[in-house]
Amino acid sequence: MEKSFSASYAAAGVDITAGYRAVELMKQHVARTMTPGAIGGLGGFGGLFELDCTDMPHPVLVSGTDGVGTKLKLAFLLDKHDTVGIDCVAMCVNDVVCAGAKPLIFLDYIACGKNQPEKIAQLVAGVAEGCVQAGCALVGGETAEMPGFYPVDEYDLAGFTVGAVDKSRILDNSAMEPGDAIIALPSSGVHSNGFSLVRRVFDLEKRPEVLGQFHADLGCTLGQALLAPTKIYVKPVLAVLAELAVKGVSHITGGGFYENIPRSLKKGCCARIKKEDVRTPALFHHIQQAGEIPERDMFNTFNMGVGMTLIVAQKDAARALELLRAAGEDAYLLGQVAAGEGLELC
Numbered sequence: 001m002e003k004s005f006s007a008s009y010a011a012a013g014v015d016i017t018a019g020y021r022a023v024e025l026m027k028q029h030v031a032r033t034m035t036p037g038a039i040g041g042l043g044g045f046g047g048l049f050e051l052d053c054t055d056m057p058h059p060v061l062v063s064g065t066d067g068v069g070t071k072l073k074l075a076f077l078l079d080k081h082d083t084v085g086i087d088c089v090a091m092c093v094n095d096v097v098c099a100g101a102k103p104l105i106f107l108d109y110i111a112c113g114k115n116q117p118e119k120i121a122q123l124v125a126g127v128a129e130g131c132v133q134a135g136c137a138l139v140g141g142e143t144a145e146m147p148g149f150y151p152v153d154e155y156d157l158a159g160f161t162v163g164a165v166d167k168s169r170i171l172d173n174s175a176m177e178p179g180d181a182i183i184a185l186p187s188s189g190v191h192s193n194g195f196s197l198v199r200r201v202f203d204l205e206k207r208p209e210v211l212g213q214f215h216a217d218l219g220c221t222l223g224q225a226l227l228a229p230t231k232i233y234v235k236p237v238l239a240v241l242a243e244l245a246v247k248g249v250s251h252i253t254g255g256g257f258y259e260n261i262p263r264s265l266k267k268g269c270c271a272r273i274k275k276e277d278v279r280t281p282a283l284f285h286h287i288q289q290a291g292e293i294p295e296r297d298m299f300n301t302f303n304m305g306v307g308m309t310l311i312v313a314q315k316d317a318a319r320a321l322e323l324l325r326a327a328g329e330d331a332y333l334l335g336q337v338a339a340g341e342g343l344e345l346c
Helices: 007-011 016-031 069-078 084-099 117-134 195-201 208-212 222-227 234-241 256-264 282-291 295-299 314-326
Strands: 059-067 102-112 137-145 155-166 181-186 246-251 269-273 306-312 332-339 342-345
Touching: 016 117, 016 137, 059 084, 069 084, 069 155, 069 195, 069 208, 069 222, 084 102, 084 117, 084 155, 084 234, 084 246, 102 117, 102 234, 117 137, 117 155, 117 234, 181 314, 195 282, 208 222, 222 282, 234 246, 234 306, 234 314, 246 256, 256 269, 256 295, 256 306, 256 342, 282 295, 306 314, 306 332, 314 332
Parallel strands: 102 137, 269 342
Antiparallel strands: 059 155, 102 155, 181 306, 181 332, 246 306, 269 332
């Protein structure tokens, strides 16, 4: 470590030794994520993973990448950095499972104004927890100290995942038909989308103190409710895929119901959902009232309490709900497929 120290680079704002310290602190967290197939440890130029194709005669790799977005601004205001890593993993792995793929590996990228090893370790602890929840290995990553580009106390966090699925089991909506059941998997809150609007609604730049206000209907402070990490649906969805023919899966992210649910629909089919059947948590009512946001904009921006939807044949709906509940999801029937296009929210 001492041999690698550069006084000139340190004078420019980059402390190489802080990077080494951060790696040492994160090793214990990374170790939690090691799964069969993960080879080696941190320190190489690339993450290694041995792909087991025993049950996949024609393996197809499915990749996804995303970040946490401006939700990070709340982490800065609350000085809480151990959960946004879960968000980062969730936004990636929840996407690839929509194709029927099991996430295998994850890599993170952290860019910061100043490498504070303890803070970086907190970020990676969250990433590692997300990987454990998703059943994938954290095989590598990068921390970039960029003084003058990011403020000293701020950072950005992004990630990348690769999963695999046999070609014959890639989700295909060709068998979808009117009458199929749409099942909702509840969200844990706002997840990681719409925070530019959330920040404006609550005027957090000028009134950060509102994050500390306790709300009885939330059961916590506003800040705690907003910072709740994105739920990871990989294991429950894979449990259903192992037993039933799932016709479509949607991850409800930016664009809400209107943009995401139709992405899983067959041409000529629409999703018919009654508003009163959507179990919308109190947090979304707070956001809507504070910002005087039209109802359609709410459903076109936020998940409204539904983080993911599954579409199955009506005859399989009861069993799908049973499997999801056994996996810890309080899933419920949200609506049904009908003839048409897009979304009918009535």
